Amino acid sequence: MPSYAVAGASRGIGLQFVAELLARGNVVIALARNPENSEGLQSLKDNKTLHIIKADITDLVALKNAAEETAKATGGSLDVLINNGVYQNKAHLYNTLVDFPSTEELISDLTNSFQTNVLGPILTTNAFLPLLRKGTLKKVITLNTGLADVDLTSKCEYPKITSYSISKAALEMVNVKYALALKDEGFSFLNISPGFVNTAQTAPSEEEMKEIMVMLGAFKKAYPDWTPVPVSPAESVCTMLGIIDNLTVEQSGKFVSHKNNREWL
Template sequence: MPSYVVAGASRGLGLEFVEQLAKPGNIVFAMARNPSQSKGLQALSKKPEVHILKADITDPVGLRAAAAEVAKVTGGSLDVLINNAAYVSKKYEFLQIDEFATEQELIDDFKLSFDTNVLGPVLTTNAFLPLLRKGHVKKVLTLSTGIADAPFVLKAEYAYSPAYCVSKTGVEMANVKYAIKYKKEGFVFLAISPGVVNTAEEPAAPEIIPKLQEMAAAFQKVAPHFKGPIEPNESVSAMLSVLDRATIKDSGSFVSHLGTREWL
């Protein structure tokens, strides 16, 4: 009976991971900072396969408590950890690196991005490693983004989201460090881009639409076939397929839902 922890499960891709994994024979732990505020998560919690965990990925104490709750259900093991939780500022998303109104705003956005997008997955992984080492599957999937791929960004000339992109580049290296240490134990660590996914909960503000069009044009410069976002169910289904196929030789890789480094 495979067991999964999905960190950042309250909405979007995280919620979709829980929904697709919540099937007979699996045990799924949906972890969120405020699970009671997620209608989707509350609905899924009625399924017998789903267990809700309340924890912030930047809080080591809360993460250890969550791991202890998992251990009570599984007998001390865990098969798969999915690090989905992430932060990108809506306020600063379409600024370039020298366009912050103040230095303090730049500092705050970079610090929050690093804490959530790099330290968060590291702390979460460390908290669940003792359980993963006793599991049968030993896989960790950490969501990244194609706009953290430096060669792609250079070709596309995509200048926005500096803090988010820099922090997601950092989590790819953290993934490599884990892969190196735990290779002999049969672990598989993957960083993955979900593609461009429609996770918006409301229509884009009118002032944002030109930026989104500019972003699409930048992507099409590198990938002329790019037609726009895919839906969460398509992305998650593809990522789970990539995860299922991954072996120890793939550990430390950055891949996409397509199974390669190409993500559009």
């Protein structure tokens, strides 16, 4: 049976990937910074094909150990890596580049965003690359967002969610560079946006709701006929798995939406 490693598996879309892949009978490696605190992972831990490993995607030692543990669980190979870990600082989510409280906070937010959202997938991919090279499917999937798309941002005229968008835009180039570097080895690299998904664990505050409505209004500039109704993580993951299952080497390096094109909403 195919083997999958999911980085950032403690909740939301990452956890849903774990659950769906297990239901399909796969061997699943779930990487989480604090798996003991994830009720979702703990509820699945008795599954015989699930291996839960504690690993922070920015921690080289932890990733090395995670790859070694994965090799023991799979016999030394890995078919698919799904990079899902993400950093967002709610305190600065709706700041633009020109209205952070201080330059120091701007630097910190950008640095932390790049550390997790760009370096994290790079370090994780490199740590698991020896196992992926021995795998059959050789697929590396990295979750991205339509907010990283320059054309969409320009059409929406939306300047906020700054550090997250900038770092995720860099992630598209990371995907292309990997695809080119490993194109002769049969790898398929894909950036994919999950769509408009409800992953919130708590209800937004009144102020957050105001910002969300502004953002949705901006999206309507690009997609005037779009109805802003979020889908569930389960629906999103099932849709993405359909795309991942059919991913070919010829498509390596692409960044697509949940519709398998550049239509983000």
